Amino acid sequence: MFQKLGLDISDEQIQQLQNNIENIDFQKAAEEEKKTRHDVMAHIHVFAEQCPLAAPIIHLGATSCDIVDNADLIILKNGFEILLPKIVQCIKLISQFAENTKDQPTLGFTHLQPAQLTTVGKRACLWLQELLISEEAIVDAKKKLKFRGIKGTTGTQASFLRLFNGDYEKVKQLDKLVTQEANFQESYPITGQTYPRLVDVTVVSALAIFGAALHKMCTDLRLLASLNEISEPIEETQIGSSAMAYKQNPMRSERCCSISRYLMNLVNNPLNTAAVQWFERTLDDSANRRLTLSEAFLAADSVVRIVQNIFQGIRIYPEVINRHIQEEMPFMATENIIIAVVKHGGDRQVCHEKIRTMSAEVKTEIKENGYENRLIEKIKTDPYFKNILHELPSILDATTFVGCASLQVTEYIENYVQPVLKKYSNISDGSFVTLNL
Structure with missing residues (x-):
């Protein structure tokens, strides 16, 4: 670059530098650095010995x-x-x-x-x-x-x-x-x-x-x-x-x-x-x-x-995943159950209170006695929910709870x-x- 811009650098100097560009004596450079305590100058000194013709112009004007x-x-x-x-x-x-x-x-x-x-x-x-x-x-x-x-x-x-x-x-x-x-x-x-x-x-x-x-x-x-x-x-x-x-x-x-x-x-x-x-x-x-x-x-x-x-x-492991879903599904399905009851003429607030009470009982059983989630069983045995029992399988279908996930x-x-x-x-x-x- 310097030569292209008019500095007095010969082709022979450039050729000597190019010939030795991969010829790096790391051991000698390490020994030189012990003396100089400067990594760049150590390599410059060693490189100058390898390129005596080009030595005067190596690192000219530059800083490390x-x-x-x-x-x-x-x-x-x-x-x-x-x-x-x-x-x-x-x-x-x-x-x-x-x-x-x-x-x-x-x-x-x-x-x-x-x-x-x-x-x-x-x-x-x-x-x-x-x-x-x-x-x-x-x-x-x-x-x-x-x-x-x-x-x-x-x-x-x-x-x-x-x-x-x-x-x-x-x-x-x-x-x-x-x-x-x-x-x-x-x-x-x-x-x-x-x-x-x-x-x-x-x-x-x-x-x-x-x-x-x-x-x-x-x-x-x-x-x-x-x-x-x-x-x-x-x-x-x-x-x-x-x-x-x-x-x-x-x-x-x-x-x-x-x-x-x-x-x-x-x-x-x-x-x-x-x-x-x-x-x-x-x-x-x-x-x-x-x-x-x-x-x-x-x-x-x-x-x-x-x-x-x-x-x-x-x-x-889909079977394990599905088992965990089923453990929680009764609680997750409660809103859909309420909607189904209302569609059959039920009162939303009455249904909500029934499910809230049942859910509290079931959670106590799970936490204190280690029982499985029996909310659906309680719903099936309560006459209040008789009109929607035939819908429970579809209401409890896990694939209906994932929304647009697959499309997303x-x-x-x-x-x-x-x-x-x-x-x-x-x-x-x-x-x-x-x-x-």
Whole structure:
């Protein structure tokens, strides 16, 4: 770039640099860093020994962040590009699960108490929607990444202005050419020594949003596993406990929650780092960023692989699900029973009071004596309800309590999930892995 803009750099110097670009002596660079206590200068010294002809121009006019910060931004962008197809493979697997289970009624819960029925597939669409929000957040963070560009020590480009003898247009052109060469559309127009550290907040926040989505989903899976309604893949030789031989723990979902929680908490690091950048820059960002940024991507990659594995072998147990429905169905059906009585000439308030009294008695029996739910039996033996007894089978049909759930699943997958999957249709299934986790 410098040569193109008129600086006195020979083809031989450039060729020597290109010939040694992959010839990195890491051991020697490490030894040099012990002496210099500076990572970039250590590599520059070693590189200069390998390229003696080009040594005088290596790092000319630049500061470390012209190298390291730009490299970090390339790494962040590449990290998103590696992660996104894996997220979309999870979306694909969960959407298939939702489609396959869209008609299976199941207890809905609010406050962790039984509520109106939903379907297994509809609940899976709650997970899908949060994954789509996560995908959108990550795509948005990736799109907003800019290059630091060539800005110099405090962002003023003073050294480059001197190199180009005061020609500001050439300084701007250098910044533009380097940015384009790195496959970025633009650079941050204003920087100190570093690119704005709030950029790291947007990066880790997007990954933390993804972590929160998976944590919520895997918490649901853990709760459903405790109800025996659903299970992760279970190996024939899998041991759940060293003491309790019968245990089949949802260890994959537990691991996902554990790592996701770690990922979610990482966002405090870039927030604090951005907040304490004094003036043009202070170096207490460096070590923290090297840990936080890398670990955020590694954590996100770990949980996405675990979720892939779960949904490659997830199972539901309709008989258990239906049993739980039937335990609560008498209470859920009371409003429909009242409506049926009124249609046969009954008084809504009288019917309501009868059912309220019966329900209170039944709940006492369940809680204090461990009885099964006998509300329907009480209704059948009460002459007041004789006109609607023939309707009870249809009133108690679980499929009539799920509303539009099945249709919502079909429409959601078609209108929202499929367009996201199509965006990545040209990506190889290399991100779709079979794992033993």
